[in-house]
Amino acid sequence: MFNERTGTPFNYLEYPTDIILLVVLWRLRYKLSLRDLAEMFLQRGFAFTHEAVRDWEARFAPLLADQLRSRRRGCTGTLWHVDATYVKVQGKWCYLYRAIDRDGNLVDSC
Structure with missing residues (x-):
């Protein structure tokens, strides 16, 4: 196992956390298909399936959204x-x- 952290959602992942978060961010931001992301990272030396991307998105997209939403609070304009x-x-x-x-x-x- 690559990451073993007690008490975090990133327990027992086979890939680096930054790679997984980058895959999820690209999936959400650029609307890339699951298979395209798997193929793009295969060329960079990371082999995983499109099902892994689907699982990562379901698991980590809400965490990313909450984190971005909390950082954005208080930064709105007056209107x-x-x-x-x-x-x-x-x-x-x-x-x-x-x-x-x-x-x-x-x-x-x-």
Whole structure:
């Protein structure tokens, strides 16, 4: 095992943490396919399957989103807008909102 860290989501990974986070970031940022990412990193000497990329995305994308969202808090400008509505999801009413700043960047959503 490459990484053995007690109490973190990165326990028992076969690849370096920075490589896995780079794969997930490229998947989310550039909308690359699972197989394209596996092929790109194979050329760089890291052999893993597209299923590994899918698992990493499911496991680490929420962590990346939370980390980026927490860093962005407090950095919004003085002008922002909120849209809110109720939607029915599987027969249950849910409150949904989205806040954007002057430049159209997402501030917060639920």
